Amino acid sequence: MQISITTIGALFGSLINLNGNGHYVHWGFIQISVANLVVIALMVVVFIAAILIPFRRHGGGEG
Amino acid sequence: MTVDTHTGASPVDPSADRPEDADQWSARLRRTAVEALPPQKLLPDRQPAYVASWIYVFGVLTLAALVVVIATGCVLAIFGPTWWHVSTVGLFVNSLHLWSVEVFFFCMVIHLWGKFFMAAWRGRRRATWITGVVCFVVSVGAAFTGYLSQQNFDSQWISTQAKDGINSTGAGAVFNVTNFGQMIMWHIMLLPLCIVVLVGIHVLLVRLRGVVPPFAPPGDSPGGISENDAGHLVGATGRATATDTNPGAVRPDAGTVS
Numbered sequence: 001m002q003i004s005i006t007t008i009g010a011l012f013g014s015l016i017n018l019n020g021n022g023h024y025v026h027w028g029f030i031q032i033s034v035a036n037l038v039v040i041a042l043m044v045v046v047f048i049a050a051i052l053i054p055f056r057r058h059g060g061g062e063g
Numbered sequence: 064m065t066v067d068t069h070t071g072a073s074p075v076d077p078s079a080d081r082p083e084d085a086d087q088w089s090a091r092l093r094r095t096a097v098e099a100l101p102p103q104k105l106l107p108d109r110q111p112a113y114v115a116s117w118i119y120v121f122g123v124l125t126l127a128a129l130v131v132v133i134a135t136g137c138v139l140a141i142f143g144p145t146w147w148h149v150s151t152v153g154l155f156v157n158s159l160h161l162w163s164v165e166v167f168f169f170c171m172v173i174h175l176w177g178k179f180f181m182a183a184w185r186g187r188r189r190a191t192w193i194t195g196v197v198c199f200v201v202s203v204g205a206a207f208t209g210y211l212s213q214q215n216f217d218s219q220w221i222s223t224q225a226k227d228g229i230n231s232t233g234a235g236a237v238f239n240v241t242n243f244g245q246m247i248m249w250h251i252m253l254l255p256l257c258i259v260v261l262v263g264i265h266v267l268l269v270r271l272r273g274v275v276p277p278f279a280p281p282g283d284s285p286g287g288i289s290e291n292d293a294g295h296l297v298g299a300t301g302r303a304t305a306t307d308t309n310p311g312a313v314r315p316d317a318g319t320v321s
Contacts, residue, residue: 043169046173047118047173047177051116051117055116
């Protein structure tokens with residue numbers, strides 16, 4: 001079965017509709033797009049996860 | 064510089080061709096470079112045990128993303144705007160360029176947060192911290208000029224919005240964001256050159272000074288590893304735990320990971 005790149009693009013594109021106006025959050029004089037806010041939230045989550053999740057050491061590790 | 068086929072080792076400088084060559088600038092520069100960064104320190108096989116944490120991974124992830132950014136940027140430069148806007152492969156490479164920049168900044172910001180909370184400028188690492196910060200600022204400029212170089216309505220919108228901001232700083236006369244030719248030269252030549260040089264210095268400094276250890280935990284924990292201002296590894300009591308004057312080297316009692 002052959003799936004064209006257009007089909008794959010449409011499949012992923014249907015997950016989040018980006019063909020509209022951007023969404024923004026207003027908080028006083030602060031205005032930020034939801035997309036940027038999501039990225040910042042993801043960075044905070046990954047930062048905390050990087051500190052908390054144990055790192056599997058190589059077999060030769062001593063410490 | 065003397066050129067000779069004689070290759071005998073010199074007692075003064077084993078790497079110099081002849082003893083009298085040891086005072087030449089090339090021999091002195093080579094000795095200084097090798098003493099500061101011997102090959103095993105420049106490309107080590109093992110790291111100190113405290114590096115076994117995910118937070119230490121984001122520096123190299125940023126470097127990996129930068130490699131993809133530069134590689135895809137080179138492909139875009141070869142084929143040009145019509146190709147990256149019209150052809151399927153061009154759109155794909157254009158997307159790779161954009162998303163690798165997203166990953167680059169994502170990882171760089173987490174790297175920056177991690178190093179900030181570790182106070183990574185400790186132990187004579189001020190230059191490492193400063194080159195990282197300057198690299199971040201230059202990268203913002205590179206991304207900005209990249210958005211201006213897209214050759215679409217988005218870049219037109221951004222440039223017309225940005226010109227007022229740039230003009231208000233007084234820099235608009237020399238840095239004209241509506242001048243595509245100027246912006247693309249900044250984007251593909253000047254700023255990438257700055258970033259590559261700064262990243263190179265940054266990585267060499269990391270190898271020279273070593274990866275910053277975490278703060279010692281409260282109490283005299285045997286696992287507590289820290290450094291004093293002189294760059295010496297110390298325990299939680301602040302007393303030197305080893306005769307280590309080379310933070311880049313692996314400390315025997317700290318354990319290592321490969």
